[in-house]
Amino acid sequence: MADALHTLSAAELGRRLAAGTLTSRALCEALIARYQAVNDKVGAFTHLDQADVLAQADASDARRQAGQGRGPLEGIPVAIKDNIAVKGQPLTCSSKMLAPLVSPYDSHVAERLRAAGAILYGRLNMDEFAMGSSTENSALRKTFNPWDLARIPGGSSGGSAAALAAGLVPLSLGSDTGGSIRQPASHCGVVGLKPTYGLISRFGLVAFASSLDQIGPMARSIEDCELLLHALASADARDMTCFGPSDRALTAAGDAKKFRIGIPKGFLGKGVAPEVAAAVNAAVEFYRAQGCAISEVELPSADLAVPTYYVVATAEASSNLGRYDGVRYGHRSAAAGTPVEMMTASRSEGFGPEVKRRILLGTFVLSAGYADAYYVRALRARAKIRAEYLAALAGVDVLLTPTVPTPAFKVGEKASDPLQLYLEDIFTIPANLAGLPAISVPCGKSGHLPVGFHLVGAPLSEAKLLAAGRLFEAAHGYAHQQAAL
Amino acid sequence: MSNVPSDWEVVIGLEVHVQLHTRAKVFASSPWGFGKEPNEQVDPVVLGLPGTLPVVNREAVEKSILFGLVVGAEIPERCAWDRKNYFYPDNPKNYQLTQKDFPVVVGGQVEIELPGASRNVMGEHKFIRIHHAHLEEDVGKLSHAGSGSLVDYNRAGVPLLEIVTEPDLRSSAEAEAFLRSLVAMLTQAGVADCDMEKGQLRCDCNVSVRRRGAEKLGTRTETKNLNSISSVRDTVIYETARQIRELEAGRSITQETRGWNAELARGYVLRDKEDAHDYRYFPDPDIPTLKISRETVARLAKQVPENLYDRQRRYVEKLGLPYTAASVLVNDRALAEWFEAAVAAHPTNPSGIANLVANDLLRDLAASAGAAGAFDEAAPAPVSLASCPIKPAQLAGLVKLTDDGVISKQQAKEVFTEMFKTGQDAAAIVDAKGLRQNSDTGELEKIVKEVIADPAVAKSIAEYRAGNEKAINALKGPIMKRTQGKANPVLIDQLLRKFLA
Structure with missing residues (x-):
């Protein structure tokens, strides 16, 4: 049985742990064996402290033995994207800039996971500072799509998605600024949820674009995704933008068969590959057959989303990443000179090309003489997009599109064309701009490559998104899917 | 006092940075105070560690509001914070959280009293308008040691209220009087301690001159980081004289940022307008707009002394x-x-x-x-x-x-x-001590009579009777001696005059 543990869901593992037929140590040993067998091929993890994992597992088993189990995640490993702080573990953001850094504090979500008895299991690769859609921007290592090792896993939470698809871990945390949870989830055939902005504390999430960033759960099934979401959402006085848990977001949302589903007009024109369109249309037809009302909705400003995003996100990033200067922590240039020269050299050496590109762009759009034309206009466009989405969601329960226009591309294929790469996020970005919850649900394959559909809901409609996803998942074979490695 | 030629007028505006009297820092729970070892009063938020977020300290906002109420300002229903981006090692995030567009205090005025003709005479009173006051975070301190630099972040994140006046001040004496009055108001309301030795109050001083009667303001210079009332006064005197000298020589004033060397008692150029920073201000996305309830304002109004x-x-x-x-x-x-x-x-x-x-x-x-x-x-x-x-x-x-x-x-x-x-x-x-005065008229009358009868005082009595008022005092000493100094002096005086009349 032990050799199959890596294929099981978190919910099933929880049941076995609760029944006493499995220990957290046995589970972690099996996953470490799996890690040793496949992580070099997939490259999902950048760090795994095996001794620490086993110590946590033993502590969990001891709690359970003493009747002090902490709930459904007790003893279950959760792997964490390397931009979320866990005390005593590296916090590199897959950047040379932070490669020497070990976090001296726990993020809010790390505290929540500890309080739930989960095992804080290793660090997951990502695009540097979460900037990218392929994880190719990691300064630490490459990550490959477990379904086709010549292809990218998506990004920036590429490690989080690939680890699930490779059976390296049952649950993972990602972060999503423009699609960084949902796009890799789609490419790797797993479930990824970006919650309503403010549902989960950002305390301890290394900021990329503060007004867009959210931590979210990733899993191989809707049930597991929901399990993890419930553990993460809680009030936190350390994040003024976090409003804490909401019963509305987390509890039953009515009958998914009666949901009204909106299809944005003309989305198929946006460079959607035929196989992707076919899989998504099949999902629409499934919902129609279940009794859901399907209607077309107008989102006239949707085309503004990508340019708006790249102004707002880069502006905030240019400021957020200002603190990495070699003075207090992280990479410090060996080049001597004045403090300001040292800071300049440290930044020039520490950041990769995509991060530099976005800092430059963000600095430009905030500059005197340009801010009104770019940043201020982008804020207006953002408000307009949000208003249109909220208006559309007043008439339907969810909006359905593909998550990504095309399946996972080959490693290196788009590396020289950042603009083409930015279009990967065309369907996912509006949810960030509008602060709305959104989910990617596996819905088929394009050849051997997974495809997902994307649902966006009104603020705090997470339960609805999960219910809609569950309805589809139950009737199809995509839950728990793993690539053969 | 400066000697400004009578056909010139000096126009002064001040930006006063005051560290507020709070337990914790303005966006972190770390405490702060004076006299600690370097980097003792820091935490992950103060150091700007990756992933940390600011949380507004309610006490700092309330002290700011209290200041506003002390000077009769408007307290807007909401205030917000912006990021001021610039790179310097004393700035842990390389941006400073400040309030650019929505400050916590708008308007108000400070009454000042100018020196009178003498210490016993009250001088003229004036009102100096406050443009606004905004709540921001202080930065750390960079120092250079040997071949390297050292930075101490104890001061980083200390709540700083920047009080900006209208250009209403017209002399170094007025600037001095304004600062005295402001410090008294801040300390009396418990808003700030204003201890200058601890750097709790620093001042930027904007000075321009114009021909008396001119409408248009002259080009101003800003002298930064003055840390005593005397250096503000001296800066105004120095800068006024310098600008008038330049203009009278047919040169123009450059809009520039200046420093002040208190030891040499002279100013110097820090940077001119071309070198001015582009701070790339934008609204801080980590701090939502803060609503200031009218209940809070009403509660704080009761604390205004x-x-x-x-x-x-x-x-x-x-x-x-x-x-x-x-x-x-x-x-x-x-x-x-x-x-x-x-x-x-x-x-x-x-x-x-x-x-x-x-x-x-x-x-x-x-x-x-x-x-x-x-x-x-x-x-x-x-x-x-x-x-x-x-x-x-x-x-x-x-x-x-x-x-x-x-x-x-x-x-x-x-x-x-x-x-x-x-x-x-x-x-x-x-x-x-047995100090109670002897006001027993009977007893004192007896003693007064005895003293008058003493030939030793006959000369003084004669002088008094001849019209020398002061001569009577010579008789008081012996009376006091006989009563061990307890005789009621008023009563003695009355009795002497009665008996010598």
Whole structure:
């Protein structure tokens, strides 16, 4: 049985742990064996402290033995994207800039996971500072799509998605600024949820674009995704933008068969590959057959989303990443000179090309003489997009599109064309701009490559998104899917 | 005082940075204070560690609002923070959280009092308008040691209220008076301690000059980071003279940022307009717009103390105090309240109480306290009334004994000294020392007659009778001697005049 543990869901593992037929140590040993067998091929993890994992597992088993189990995640490993702080573990953001850094504090979500008895299991690769859609921007290592090792896993939470698809871990945390949870989830055939902005504390999430960033759960099934979401959402006085848990977001949302589903007009024109369109249309037809009302909705400003995003996100990033200067922590240039020269050299050496590109762009759009034309206009466009989405969601329960226009591309294929790469996020970005919850649900394959559909809901409609996803998942074979490695 | 030629007018605006009196830093829970080891008062938020977020300290916002209410400002219903981006090692995030567009305080005015013709004469009063005040975070301190640089972040994140005046000040004396008044208001309301030695108050000084009668303001310069009232005064004097000299020589004034070297007593150019930073301000996405409820404002309004000069006017007009005593008392809220408690215990002679408080009590307290004040070198040391051995009611008791003729004013001084030493009531000291005045007319008449009969004073009596008023004093000494100094001097005087008439 032990050799199959890596294929099981978190919910099933929880049941076995609760029944006493499995220990957290046995589970972690099996996953470490799996890690040793496949992580070099997939490259999902950048760090795994095996001794620490086993110590946590033993502590969990001891709690359970003493009747002090902490709930459904007790003893279950959760792997964490390397931009979320866990005390005593590296916090590199897959950047040379932070490669020497070990976090001296726990993020809010790390505290929540500890309080739930989960095992804080290793660090997951990502695009540097979460900037990218392929994880190719990691300064630490490459990550490959477990379904086709010549292809990218998506990004920036590429490690989080690939680890699930490779059976390296049952649950993972990602972060999503423009699609960084949902796009890799789609490419790797797993479930990824970006919650309503403010549902989960950002305390301890290394900021990329503060007004867009959210931590979210990733899993191989809707049930597991929901399990993890419930553990993460809680009030936190350390994040003024976090409003804490909401019963509305987390509890039953009515009958998914009666949901009204909106299809944005003309989305198929946006460079959607035929196989992707076919899989998504099949999902629409499934919902129609279940009794859901399907209607077309107008989102006239949707085309503004990508340019708006790249102004707002880069502006905030240019400021957020200002603190990495070699003075207090992280990479410090060996080049001597004045403090300001040292800071300049440290930044020039520490950041990769995509991060530099976005800092430059963000600095430009905030500059005197340009801010009104770019940043201020982008804020207006953002408000307009949000208003249109909220208006559309007043008439339907969810909006359905593909998550990504095309399946996972080959490693290196788009590396020289950042603009083409930015279009990967065309369907996912509006949810960030509008602060709305959104989910990617596996819905088929394009050849051997997974495809997902994307649902966006009104603020705090997470339960609805999960219910809609569950309805589809139950009737199809995509839950728990793993690539053969 | 500066000598500004009469056909020139100087226009001054100040930006005063005040560290607020709070327990914690403005966006972090780390405490702050003076005299700690470097980097002892930091936490992940203060250091800007990756993933940390600011949380607005309610106490700092409330102190800011309280300041606004003290100066009669508008408290907007909401305020917000912006990021001011610039790179410097003392700035942990390389941006400073400040309030650019939605400050916590808008408007208001500060009443100032200019020096009078002499210390005993009240000078002119003026009102200086406040443009706004915004709440921001202080930065750390960078120092250079040997071949390297050291940075201390203890000061980083300390709440800093930047108070910006309208260009209403017209002389170095007005700038000085404004700062004195502002410091008094800030400290009396408990908004800030304004301890200059600890760097709790720093000032940027904008100066321009124009021909008297001209409408248009001249080009201004900004001298940054002045850390005492005297350096603000000296900067204004220096900068005024420099600008007038330049303009009279046919040159123009460059809009520039300047520094001040207090040791050399001269200013220098830091950077000109072309080198000005582009701070790339934008709204901080981590701090949502803060709503200021009217309930909060109403609650804080109750904490606003009586205005310095309203109190001064009340002391002079209602209590009949001389200006000199009133002006001393109102500068220290605790002292003024101590004085008022004494007056409440003996309401018929506020001036008598005021004189003892403003002279004797302050002198003895200062002698037992520490050094002089820091930002304002001219100000007396703040005294601690908490450890004052005399309680207000006890001082009132002393004045009442004098007013009732039980002891003389001379004896009162002696009793006061003893009270300050021992904390005993005046009456107990008077009894223990047997100081009670002898006002027994029968007994005193007998002694006066005996002294008059003494041939030793015959000459003085003759002189007095010949019209020399002062000669009568020669007879008082022997009387005092016979009564061990306890004879009521007023009564003795009356008796002598009666018997010698």
